[in-house]
Amino acid sequence: MKWDAALIPLLVAFAQGAVFLMLPGHNDRYIFWVPVDAVYRQSAQARRLLSRFRLGILALAVAAGAAGIFALLRQSAPLIIAASIGQIVASLALYGWAKSRVVASDGGHKSPDVRRATLIPEPLLSPAAWLLFAAPVLILAAAALFLDLNWDRIPDRFPVHWGIDGKPDRYAVKSFKGVYGILLIGVSTLVLLYGAAAMIVLGSPRGTGPASAANRLLRAAALSMAGAGVFVSVLFSAIALHPLAATPGKMSSPLWIVLTAVVGGTALTIWMFRLTSDAMEETGPAPARGWKCMDLVYYNRDDPAMMVPRKIGAGFTPNFAHPIVKFAMPLLLLQMVAVIRYAAG
């Protein structure tokens, strides 16, 4: 095993730990998304609870990372997955334990009685930002064109999937599906990402100025979708073009992919936590009667919004009562099934 492969379970474990460390919340209104008053927030009891939670999460990350490396040495993929899922389950249990010990008060965000809206809004995204949305489409199109122009050079059989050790474990034959299949999965993923971006930009409440927290959250969410699109298109194009590489079949290490996904995903999640919290502070959450299942699900027939900022967590959640959301959810499930089927061969 190469040393860099050992970094992957460690990275994943610590990235998962970093996201769990965001759960206590980072403003004076909440601890573990339980509304608290400022006195309790500063109390020794609350500080002790937070310290125990953070230590526990770090210990679980170290344990999961060590278990992951052990599994990698044993070349056991199920054990690697078990270590990762075990960390999530144990961290959630720790979160539940800590949350049950918080002394709740009435200090949380409430939907405001005074609502504000601008009548002449500024554009949410600059022309340069729109270019970021065009980039993934161009990358996938360029990869398809390059494959078409070099069709004769593509070998009759080539690898399309690699194991955790970097060795190919699945092959495809030279056919339309075999050569362009991964690019088509990339296109369908882009359609979903851009659909979600459109629902966020066109279907969620805006703030009253370009610098407002609500608009910063909207911009960040839309650009995150474009960024994810760039990552997906580069990754899928690289796999699609791999049969034309000088030494097909050799994949040095999937580290760069995992590193980009883990570091990028974690940084993005933490950033979105902060922006969502700022937006809550500025405009308050969507109307209270729409929130169900411990404020995790939003269902409000009277609210014309398709997406609303999350009351708990980061980013946006769909308004499940909206007809377009009802239509989009099965499409999302179909896409996930298609990707899983493709990955599983």
Added chain:
Amino acid sequence: MHQARPVLNIDLNSPVPAYRQIADQVRRFCVEGALTTGDRLPSVRRLAMDLGIHHNTVAEAYRLLAQDGWIEMSQGKAARVAARAHTPAAAGLADSFERRLREFVAEMRGRGLSARRMAKRLRILANEMEG
């Protein structure tokens, strides 16, 4: 030229219905010059989404404004601020204005605002709206 970007403030606890608040504020923006002829207003759905209220409420406000000639609406197009000729005041309008003003001034006096301050504010407001 536009003044500051017009922002609606709708108080859901106010005894004045939300559609009336929207209509009153849009009319004020038109008079003050924050909205000028031809300005495009947000769609009913978009404004309802931004305010977190039902779209029928916004539709009712737009209908009132269109009825009074403040905005123009046509099927499939965005509502726009209408060109509005200065109409001569109807008979009895000045009396109606004085009656409502008397009631309001009496209320403000009762809450401690001096007559002098009220007169000063009223003069400033009238000059602003006159352009």
